[in-house]
Amino acid sequence: MVSGYRNQGYNFTITSSTAYDQKWIYGRNTYENIDRLVDSIFTNFLSRPGVRQPIFTSYCDGQRVTCDGLSQWGSKYLGDEGYSAIEIIRYYYGSDMYINTATSVAGVPSSWPGYNLTIGSSGEKVRQLQQQLNRIAQNYPAIPRVTTDGVYGSETAEAVRIFQGVFGLPQTGITDFPTWYEISRVYVGVSRIAEPG
Numbered sequence: 001m002v003s004g005y006r007n008q009g010y011n012f013t014i015t016s017s018t019a020y021d022q023k024w025i026y027g028r029n030t031y032e033n034i035d036r037l038v039d040s041i042f043t044n045f046l047s048r049p050g051v052r053q054p055i056f057t058s059y060c061d062g063q064r065v066t067c068d069g070l071s072q073w074g075s076k077y078l079g080d081e082g083y084s085a086i087e088i089i090r091y092y093y094g095s096d097m098y099i100n101t102a103t104s105v106a107g108v109p110s111s112w113p114g115y116n117l118t119i120g121s122s123g124e125k126v127r128q129l130q131q132q133l134n135r136i137a138q139n140y141p142a143i144p145r146v147t148t149d150g151v152y153g154s155e156t157a158e159a160v161r162i163f164q165g166v167f168g169l170p171q172t173g174i175t176d177f178p179t180w181y182e183i184s185r186v187y188v189g190v191s192r193i194a195e196p197g
Contacts, residue, residue, distance in 0.1 A: 117175035
């Protein structure tokens with residue numbers, strides 16, 4: 001099945017064919033470490049100056065199947081040599097490749113601040129986090145309500161820690177990237193439940 005990107009005026013196509021793209025199927029088994037890794041980088045994308053459509057990359061094991069893109073063992077050996085992720089990408093695709101991060105994600109009420117929120121953090125992002133936690137607490141009473149003051153104190157850290165426990169995240173009390181988006185996801189879910197049909 002091919003989605004209608006060209007029908008919407010774009011000059012590229014994203015398919016759901018595993019011959020070209022990765023495919024995710026709801027309810028299938030996942031590995032927890034890969035799940036966490038995807039959560040931490042899912043807003044990252046490759047770019048090249050002057051190129052607006054998605055960059056096509058291919059990935060082969062380099063032994064049984066070879067292609068013009070990354071190879072499984074080649075990138076592994078480069079990693080062993082101390083190459084960073086972007087250095088490995090540039091090795092295969094040229095020096096004008098960059099890893100960018102989307103500033104916002106559709107359906108998420110407030111974008112990631114770009115750094116972890118922890119005790120001592122303050123400002124509008126902390127206030128948004130506190131408001132979302134308090135709304136979530138209406139549906140998940142194990143999560144304590146917090147003062148919406150824009151200050152990330154021990155009270156907010158404890159609410160985050162309990163939220164993380166309820167939703168299967170590492171219980172650090174720190175709002176890292178995966179925690180921020182899980183709070184946003186749950187907030188959107190409970191808010192929609194409360195909306196009149």
